[in-house]
Amino acid sequence: xxxxxxxxxxxxxxxxxxxxxxxxxxxxxxxxxxxxxxxxxxxxxxxxxxxxxxxxxxxxxxxxxxxxxxxxxxxxxxxxxxxxxxxxxxxxxxxxxxxxxxxx
Numbered sequence: 303x304x305x306x307x308x309x310x311x312x313x314x315x316x317x318x319x320x321x322x323x324x325x326x327x328x329x330x331x332x333x334x335x336x337x338x339x340x341x342x343x344x345x346x347x348x349x350x351x352x353x354x355x356x357x358x359x360x361x362x363x364x365x366x367x368x369x370x371x372x373x374x375x376x377x378x379x380x381x382x383x384x385x386x387x388x389x390x391x392x393x394x395x396x397x398x399x400x401x402x403x404x405x406x
Contacts, residue, residue: 312322332340
């Protein structure tokens, strides 16, 4: 353990009336009793991992939109007047563009 960190920890524990040995003993007793660490641990995602996850989510959403447009064209046909009744204006621009691509 880093010596500075150890000294800081010992000083903090001393203010609480505890020693490093007593805290380690409490920790291992809880681990044995609960069969797990007594606190939550998780991996920190890197920006690259977050970007990959966001891109995968975007692709999934785009695939779902594509399938929705295909189904709409199957139901309404390629007659753009019928599709205009769906109020393309109120759709997100990307979704409206996708629907118009199927109609054209």
